[in-house]
Amino acid sequence: MHDDALQELIHLFSKLPGIGPKSASRLVLFLLKNKEKLMYPLSRSLLASGKSLKKCKVCGNIGVKFPDKICNDPKRDKSIICVVEDISDLWALEKTGSFKGLYHVLGGSLSALDNINPDDLMIKELIQRAKNNNIKEIILALNSTVNSQTTLHYITEKLNGSNVKITKIAQGMPFGAELNYVDEGTLTTAMKARKPI
Ligand SMILES: [Zn+2]
Structure with a gap:
């Protein structure tokens, strides 16, 4: 040294x-x-x-095994995927106990300023997962920042034409809010009152 x-x-x-x-x-x-x-x-x-610790190639979560603990859990509903930006958002939702489906962690949000393009996020993998006939619903649980909303529109457009029902978590999240800073009650309500896009 x-x-x-x-x-x-x-x-x-x-x-x-x-x-x-x-x-x-x-x-x-x-x-x-x-x-x-x-x-x-x-x-x-x-x-x-x-x-x-490795990134799960299916959902982007981090774990010691692949597929990770959540993807591998037989008790979880494999017909619903909740899309989040970061693993901290997944943790926040898990803490509420209000969601029992699978997750998809994008790894951030689109940003022209920071030069973050669709290829930098796990968007291709999500489109691929949506093609699986077992998937009935994809919930977009993104933050309410400008970049997050751009990402939401991009994904919605890409998923257009697939047979999957696309929903987003309810408004009520303050503008600019990040999921993992919202309290558990608000998050649970936002998840339960989700709306089709
Ligand atoms: Zn996984």
Whole structure:
């Protein structure tokens, strides 16, 4: 390890979302003070989970097995797919316990500004899944930001002509809201009161 190890560690931490250089320095110093209790277990866990956690090629969820736990669960309704932007949205919905079907994680939303195109998201995979005759409904549970709505329209257009019923979660989500920041009650209501597109 070179002499700049400390600077490099701070630099890596500062690349995490929401962490600036100041917070990064604070975190690194905290870890160095708690090597046995935190720093070493954290580094072991990062390495192990980095190696073992994979993206499910069917739904985009993350897990140690492929297909992941949700795709593989015999108790889940395999005729409904709920489309979300990120895994954190899937977690938020799972927490409500109001949805027992399958998921499809896009991996973000379309954005001309950030140069995120349909090919960067799992949209092709979703269209492919929709062709399966067992699928009866696709619920679009996207955020209510401008990019999310662009994504919703794009997907709706692509799914047009398939025999699947396409619905979206009910309004009532505040404009600009992200799914994983909405409380469980609102999310459950939005899911139950979904409307056809
Ligand atoms: Zn899966």
